[in-house]
Amino acid sequence: MNANRVVPCANPATQPRYSMAFAQWREVLEKVYGLNCERHPGPSCEVEIDRREIGEVCVAEVRMSAQTLAPRRKMEQTEDQLYLKLVVNGTARFEQNGEQRRFAAGSLVIVDPAAPFLEYVEEETRMVVVTCPKPALRERGYPSQFNHWLAPDVQSPDVQTVHDMVRVIASRGGGLAEQTRTLLGAQLLDLMDVLLHADSRPASRTGEAARYRVKRFIAQHIGDETLDATTIAHAAGLSISYLNRIFREEGTSPMRYLWNQRLERAYQFLTSAKADGLRIEEIAWRCGFASAAHFSRLFKQRYGATPKELREGGKAAAAAQ
Incomplete structure (x- = not known):
């Protein structure tokens, strides 16, 4: 049974899920995330997304399979945001600048839709996708422009703490009061410094x-x-x-x-x-x-x-x- 269900990112917490044809799913990816989506040959292409606002960020729980995603060109609204993706189960393969890498369950990856990339999902894969507005990152003095994905080391205790926080927010965000969601969103943006600098230096204090x-x-x-x-x-x-x-x-x-x-x-x-x-x-x-x-x-x-x-x-x- 295919479950093509989507919750749009409105005020968020308790909206019912809606069945959605794959063509509508592609439209959501285009308008909300600035992504093209191509379906792989075969009878099964699973889609499910539950998306809600957590302060300035949006957090989505996604189930998908048999698809390839890539940023659309000249999407000013979506180019001004970063995507933090946490693979819950399954795998996702990214290709960018001639390099490929497979991200398995437990992995974190940060991608900038302003830079071309390909994301392949074959088997059924669940992710948590956090949409971070670049202006909020720049306001904090954090880098916000990347030509290549970032893969924070989840073995690092600091990175693992942010990883766990994202999982908790995704699992409980729907029932939280608006003020709590606002505070959590701000804290998550503050902690992005840990992930954005995980491969280079400690979190910036300057x-x-x-x-x-x-x-x-x-x-x-x-x-x-x-x-x-x-x-x-x-x-x-x-x-x-x-x-x-x-x-x-x-x-x-x-x-x-x-x-x-x-x-x-x-x-x-x-x-x-x-x-x-x-x-x-x-x-x-x-x-x-x-x-x-x-x-x-x-x-x-x-x-x-x-x-x-x-x-x-x-x-x-x-x-x-």
Whole structure:
């Protein structure tokens, strides 16, 4: 019995599966993944995919057989993403730049659809396919352009950890809350550094990747009034001097950046209808200010009005509309 079933990548978790003819499967591969698909001769060509959004990435569980896949030309949307493929069982053979390699169960392979390759699947094979947007990788300072597949060593404990995380997300993603999926997607993108550098050097801690990690840590701990440069540098695995250099390149310092982020977060609270029930003292505390007086003084210096004046002015403007 052939099971040609596909779940499109909509908001994702609990959609029913749909039967789909092979022609429709080819259309999905073309539009979603930017791939051509040619069916091998013979009576059986199994297809099944269950695809869901996990934050910024999409994770698909795929069952397929008797097919050859190759990137289409000039597919701008799909060329701006990478595919991480984990072979669960069966095998997939890749051919690129005159080299061939067979990936068996347990293997990981990363391919860039912007570069020509062929993927052959003969026997029934199950994979987990993670679609990673290149802009999110570039934002983190990671490489995002490859002319040849990457094959991270799954014997490495670091790589094995990412391997296991992908399996867990694929098996449980459908029942997770949206916030959990968003957090898992961001963590998986952060950990792509382990896979993208597995063949060359340890995960990058410099340049744009370090800058991204520092700012992400600050954003996640902005309410901690004890946060200082030493804590930030330690969390990012950097020296104090290197941390200072990162922000000096932007014309600021770690602590000035932190205080500006706190003030911006407070401004968002004060202008959000969802935060109307929060007292100004509560907002100050949530944004890492030790006292409401200190918060009010710095806020007025930045925005020309106290938090109370800004909130009351916003309410008056809304009432006048």
